[in-house]
Amino acid sequence: MSLLRPLVDLQRPRIPTLLSAFLTLLNDRLSESIVFPLLPFLLAQFAPNGRTLGLLAGSYALSQFLVTPLIGALSDRYGRRPVIAICVGGSVVGLGLFALTLSLPWPEASLWPLILLFSARVIDGISGGTAATASAVLADISSPEQRARTFGLIGVAFGLGFILGPFLGGQLAQIAVPLPLWVATGFACLNLGVVLTLLPETHPVEQRQNLPKRRDLNPFRRIGQVLINPSVGRLCGAFFLFFLAFNGFTAILVLYFKQRFDWGPELATTAFLVVGVVATVVQGGLIGPLVQRFGEWKLTLFGLGLVIAGCLLIPAVGAADRAPAIFCSVGILALGTGLVTPSLRSLVSRRLSSEGQGTALGSLQALQSLGSFLGPPIAGISYDLLGPTSPFVLAASLLVIVIALVARSPLTKNLQLST
Template identity: 70%
Template sequence: MKRPSTLLCVFVTLLNDRVSESLVFPLLPFLLASFTSSGTTLGLLAGSYALAQFIATPLIGAFSDRFGRRPVIATCVAGTVIGLGVFGLTLELPWPDGSLWPLLLLFGGRLLDGFSGGTAATAGAVLADISTPENRAKAFGLIGVAFGLGFILGPAFAGILSQWSVTLPVWIALLIAVVNLLLVLRLLPETHPLDQRQPLPRKRALNPFTQLSGVFSNPRVSRLCLGFFLFFLAFNGFTAVLVLFFKQKFGWGPGPATTAFLIVGIVATVVQGGLIGPLVKRFGEQRLTLAGLGLVLVGCLMIPLAPVDRSQSVVYPAVALLAFGTGLVTPSLRSLVSRRLSSGGQGAALGSLQGLQSLGSFLGPPLMGFSYELVGHSSPFLLAAAFLIGVAALSANGSFKQAG
């Protein structure tokens, strides 16, 4: 039976999806140092990946239903290989001073990697194909394991490898993607039978903004969905300039910066992997949402207040609070939206939340990068704090309306 090889391919694909991103993201300011120190450029580069994912995810899902899982996953992983290859080669090649080509190629590599980064949804579809309704939840647990491991291994390896070369983690990410592609081509069977293939939907259904307009027109969830969007705009916005802030204010190198992201990965994995279920049962989604927002707010404000001579002793607890709070907010807000909908509206609404997350992750980084340059290095944290207060108000308001 091919099921063990299928699970191996799915696991490696999910792991590659997270590891390749978490290897590169904490090092972006150091990788770009030869080309630019602009916060706006860094924000745009960080947000470009999310923009590409936002546009491509509906297409990738529709293609996998029409043409099968295997060719879509293989194409997506191949796109990641090419995108990382372009990114790495651009960093290594000598460029004349003032040339725009390296930045254009770096953006091209990130966009291509983002466009082909919809492997998680298709890998989840493979798990659904090969599992029965009774063991589907257990099969989907593989997604959480792979993502948690990826969030831990990526920053850990980035910190270790960057001691030899700051570009080495990019090449390791490329190597992982190549291994992933070879496994998919050699071992992954097609799990979506021909008699279950579906025709491609109309163009309007593939427009990522279509579902968003529908969910915001629903008064039962519109406030919560707006809060969900603003949360990711704020969080992914200030974290996009976080390493640049560490580098310019505290003089941190790649080692301390990647350690901060390693702490985030460990704490987030513990919260979402083991604590969130018991906490929801005891306190409920509403209280956890507000508590999580409070933790993120405190962590966000601690970072710019950290003294230069004791920066690590303040920043590391701060990023732990950020990770703990985010681990509470994200699943709790999703659950609040889900509870307010009938069973028939679940799929579209939860798909819209993923779109809102991607859209916020695109708009936040350039906004905060622009603020970082124009207003001051501490301004992204203050702006994010204001957004987080707004998210708390929207979440609380929505719940009080529901209770009424």
């Protein structure tokens, strides 16, 4: 009985824990979704070219990819709370530096603004490991059977961020271009205050792990290890390919709408609003009952089928009644994504012991970041060289491979592997 008491005590303050994790996830998504759509406007006075834009956008995902395994290992060694607090503090610094750089007057042709902007994005990307640690917090306070439902909060936070970020950014930028960055910085400060005052430690001392060797923190080595793991390797490979495909074709989605249908910002924003709303409803309210009824494995496969359908329906839409058809297609796409993301995370998490949740979920975050870094340029090259519809076909082909990998990895009742 005494051995169970620390776990009971740790899980007692559940509402403050959920609130802290939710705000951390929302801050992670909101800060990026505010900045990313405005990057061309924010860079206009310094370097208005696609090369600089692409490098600045990619620096965030690349930085996140390189450091996320270390952040996950640190949370397994020292606990979730201090790691989240330091990372959120880093987000405050990164966003604040970005906003300050845009607010100051600079001499013409000065390189300092670009140096500071890239530094800010790198700092913010490094701090983006909060998503993995917040996910580990949710895993700590949930039983294996409840993890898919609890992980639905990740989708809710990301969905709200996906809705609020571009909307707030577009509205506030009409007042002053740097204002959205200052608002994002203020929200990060709020997040830091909540973490410091409300978040309890959820990782018991007796389950702490020693830090791995330096070579084991190499993200490529860590990814290689998890991919060759016979219990979770296929699922982790599927996780990477899913985000490679998804982030690839969604990166060119607005460009496709603009060139194919001559859409302006209003219609394009409405399409993304549909995605955010549907994904939020699914992951926030429906995923729990659906998992209880069908299980994570079946939901993942069904969701992947929906994503493929939505991906192929978009380029099939003709000129007549294109807006309703597009909104329906992206709704199907969002429904599938809302099912796949928490279910696939849960399939991996349920194969792991509680001691290795932070490291393993950190590896998943690294795979997601690598997919987010590689997907957009691959889709962009395909768009330019092979035609506007080619990224959708490429994404659908990758998702078929994802289905094959998941189909070969059903969740057996007693399968749980320590990492």
